[in-house]
Amino acid sequence: MQTEIKIKDKIYKIEIFEMEKGLLKVNINKEDYFFTKNKLGELISVQPKSKIPEIDQEENGIVLDGLNEREIRSPIAGIISTIDVKKGGEVKLGQKVVTLIAMKMENEIIAEASGIVKEVKVKESQFVNSGEILILLD
Amino acid sequence: MKIERIKTISSTNQIAKELAQKGAEPWTIVVAEKQTAGYGKERISWFSPKGGLYFSVILPKSQIDDLQTLTVLAAFIVAKTIKDNFSLEPLIKLPNDVLINQKKVAGILTENIIGKEVKVSVMGIGINTNIDEFPQGLEKIATSLKIETGEEVDNNKILEQILKGLKEQLKTISQ
Numbered sequence: 001m002q003t004e005i006k007i008k009d010k011i012y013k014i015e016i017f018e019m020e021k022g023l024l025k026v027n028i029n030k031e032d033y034f035f036t037k038n039k040l041g042e043l044i045s046v047q048p049k050s051k052i053p054e055i056d057q058e059e060n061g062i063v064l065d066g067l068n069e070r071e072i073r074s075p076i077a078g079i080i081s082t083i084d085v086k087k088g089g090e091v092k093l094g095q096k097v098v099t100l101i102a103m104k105m106e107n108e109i110i111a112e113a114s115g116i117v118k119e120v121k122v123k124e125s126q127f128v129n130s131g132e133i134l135i136l137l138d
Numbered sequence: 139m140k141i142e143r144i145k146t147i148s149s150t151n152q153i154a155k156e157l158a159q160k161g162a163e164p165w166t167i168v169v170a171e172k173q174t175a176g177y178g179k180e181r182i183s184w185f186s187p188k189g190g191l192y193f194s195v196i197l198p199k200s201q202i203d204d205l206q207t208l209t210v211l212a213a214f215i216v217a218k219t220i221k222d223n224f225s226l227e228p229l230i231k232l233p234n235d236v237l238i239n240q241k242k243v244a245g246i247l248t249e250n251i252i253g254k255e256v257k258v259s260v261m262g263i264g265i266n267t268n269i270d271e272f273p274q275g276l277e278k279i280a281t282s283l284k285i286e287t288g289e290e291v292d293n294n295k296i297l298e299q300i301l302k303g304l305k306e307q308l309k310t311i312s313q
Contacts, residue, residue, distance in 0.1 A: 038254065038255070075202075075252050075254075075255075076202060076252075081180060094253075096251075101179070101180070103202060103203075103205075104206055104209055104210070104232075104233040104234070104248075105205060105206060105209055105248040105249065105250055106179065106180075106247065106248070106249045106250070107249070107250045107251075107252050108249070108250070108251045108252065109252055109253075110251055110253045110257070111253075112253045112254055
């Protein structure tokens with residue numbers, strides 16, 4: 001599928017390909033972006049292996065499970081209730097970082113990697129969309 | 139179904155979450171005679187003296203949409219159980235509360251722990267069953283089944299009926 005969209009004064013040429021079942025390639029002005037569905041059925045961005053230098057490039061394929069673990073993203077849309085980490089603080093694997101009130105439930109978002117908090121991208125009481133970056137880890 | 143009965147507990151949801159993270163099976167139920175730090179949505183304190191029914195259910199891993207539906211259905215199950223057992227007309231205040239005569243009689247709080255996927259889900263239910271009186275301030279907004287009926291409530295019977303209802307409903311919404 002090929003289309004053009006205009007945002008402000010800039011025109012973006014967009015092509016969407018289904019690479020294989022569940023994997024979409026979106027070409028925007030000759031730059032490729034890849035998307036797949038996560039286990040919650042939501043569209044998430046994945047990285048092609050060739051763009052991640054530390055990963056073996058021999059296969060030159062796509063990392064399907066490519067959610068970047070240095071980016072903690074909101075799995076669902078909702079309101080940030082509490083933020084349990086601070087910039088510069090240490091985060092351990094499985095540690096709660098944010099509580100999100102969403103879908104009439106309280107959801108503790110946990111880190112899937114250890115690291116130091118590089119940036120807290122959200123504030124308490126803020127509405128976040130699904131897939132939005134909450135915390136960046138170093 | 140495994141029922142863990144504890145006399146005094148901080149919060150059944152808190153303990154259920156800890157047990158689930160340590161690998162407790164789905165449909166493990168944590169029941170307390172009283173909670174010292176019971177809470178509802180946004181951590182608002184839930185008055186939990188001895189006499190009430192306080193329990194949390196470790197739910198099977200489910201899609202988040204199903205968990206949301208189950209939370210709403212739980213309010214209906216609690217209201218129906220009250221209606222079936224007593225001559226009372228409970229009203230549901232979606233998604234979390236059940237009221238009698240405009241006063242809160244039960245509350246539900248589902249909590250999830252989510253990484254890349256839903257890792258743990260627990261549903262906590264608090265019902266004011268055999269509570270004789272509420273502290274000043276709460277008496278205007280809360281009531282109990284005992285206050286409304288003048289009769290002692292069989293907590294185990296109510297627990298059993300609600301758990302049966304939850305299990306049946308989850309089957310109908312889960313793949």
